[in-house]
Amino acid sequence: DVVLTQSxxxxxxxxxxPASISCRSSESLLHRDENTYVNWFQxxxxxxxxxxxxxxxxxxSGVPDRFSGxxxxxxxxxxxxxxxxxxVGVYYCMQGTHWPWTFGQGTSVEI
Amino acid sequence: xxxLVESGGALVQPGESLRLSCRGSGFxxxxxxMNWVRQGPGKGLEWVASINQDGSETYYxxxxxxRFSISRDNTDKSLSLLMDSLRGEDTAIYxxxxxxxxxxxxxxxxxxxxS
Numbered sequence: 521d522v523v524l525t526q527s528x529x530x531x532x533x534x535x536x537x538p539a540s541i542s543c544r545s546s547e548s549l550l551h552r553d554e555n556t557y558v559n560w561f562q563x564x565x566x567x568x569x570x571x572x573x574x575x576x577x578x579x580x581s582g583v584p585d586r587f588s589g590x591x592x593x594x595x596x597x598x599x600x601x602x603x604x605x606x607x608v609g610v611y612y613c614m615q616g617t618h619w620p621w622t623f624g625q626g627t628s629v630e631i
Numbered sequence: 632x633x634x635l636v637e638s639g640g641a642l643v644q645p646g647e648s649l650r651l652s653c654r655g656s657g658f659x660x661x662x663x664x665m666n667w668v669r670q671g672p673g674k675g676l677e678w679v680a681s682i683n684q685d686g687s688e689t690y691y692x693x694x695x696x697x698r699f700s701i702s703r704d705n706t707d708k709s710l711s712l713l714m715d716s717l718r719g720e721d722t723a724i725y726x727x728x729x730x731x732x733x734x735x736x737x738x739x740x741x742x743x744x745x746s
Contacts, residue, residue, distance in 0.1 A: 521693075559733055561676070568739055569668075569676065574732035581734075612676055616731060619690050621666075621678040 522546055524613055526624035533603045533629055541627045543613035545594040550617070557616035560589055560598045563626075564609040572611075573598065605631060633657040633735050635727045640740030647717055651740055653710040653727030661685075661705035663730045667712050669723035670739075679725070680712065694720075717744045 523546040533539045549556050560573040571580045573589035576596060586601040600607055608631055613624040639651040651667070667679040680701040681690045689701050700713040710727055722744050729735040 557731070561733070563676075568726060568736045570736070571733050574734070610675075614676070614678075614733065616733070620692050621681070623676045623678065626675045 521620055522549070522615055522618050522622050524615060524622055524624035526611075526613060526627050529625060529627055531627055531629045533600075533607075533631060535605060535631060536602050539600045539603050539607075539629060541598045541611055541613075541629075543591075543596040543598070543624050545596070545615060547618070548593050549596075549615050550593065555617075556592065558589070558591070558596050559614045559616065560587075561612045561614065562607075562609050563612065564606075567609075569612065600629075603629075603631075633729065635729060635735055635737035637725065637727045637737045637740035640725065640742045642743045642745065643717055644746050645718060645744055647744075648713070648715045649717060649742060651712040651714070651725055651727075651742070653737060655708045655710070655727075655729065658729070658735075660708040665701075665703060665710045665730075666728040666733065667701060667710075668726045668728050668733075668736075669721075669742075670726070671720075671723045674723075677723075682710070714742070717742075719744050 525544045527542045556576050558576045561569040563569045572583050572587050577589045588599050610626045610628050612626050634656045637653045666681045682701045698716045702711045724739040724741050726739045727737040
């Protein structure tokens with residue numbers, strides 16, 4: 521199975537400052553159809569997960585443009601350009617390239 | 632508004648069975664892959680199972696293969712997860728998730744397996 525390793529696991533942030541989360545894969549996430557199926561999710565306390573980013577860098581509907589995704593192959597990054605108070609929560613990367621789909625361990629973002 | 636509503640979660644004993652359901656609305660249900668993802672208490676997210684648009688392809692996590700069965704009824708816009716031989720480690724909130732890119736999540740339904 522593909523193992524996704526997120527770092528850091530805990531990320532203290534300052535309001536208005538940038539924040540970055542890394543997701544590294546145990547193997548390439550480039551699909552044979554030439555897409556790379558990496559998603560990023562945000563889970564606020566007490567809520568269901570919400571998708572932020574799909575296919576590495578495509579922002580979901582209604583997602584603020586301060587969230588951006590990048591990467592290729594085995595290394596991927598989620599960046600929050602200017603952290604706001606509502607961004608507190610746990611962030612997960614996920615790969616949908618290889619079965620079984622797998623998630624990273626999660627990164628807790630706290631002010 | 633696209634919405635997914637799960638139901639069927641309950642407290643059951645080890646070895647028992649349970650069927651979860653999910654009803655979709657606000658989108659063309661029959662055109663999307665559908666998935667189940669779970670989250671154990673205080674734990675991260677774990678993919679459980681996926682089914683393609685017409686139900687001809689299904690995929691399962693190793694931890695549930697042979698015990699869980701995913702199915703769908705496009706006429707009824709519903710997704711199901713039949714869970715047999717339940718174990719304590721199946722205790723979790725189960726989320727119904729729309730699409731290959733996991734765009735929409737339900738509110739989740741809790742399953743507790745305990746004697």
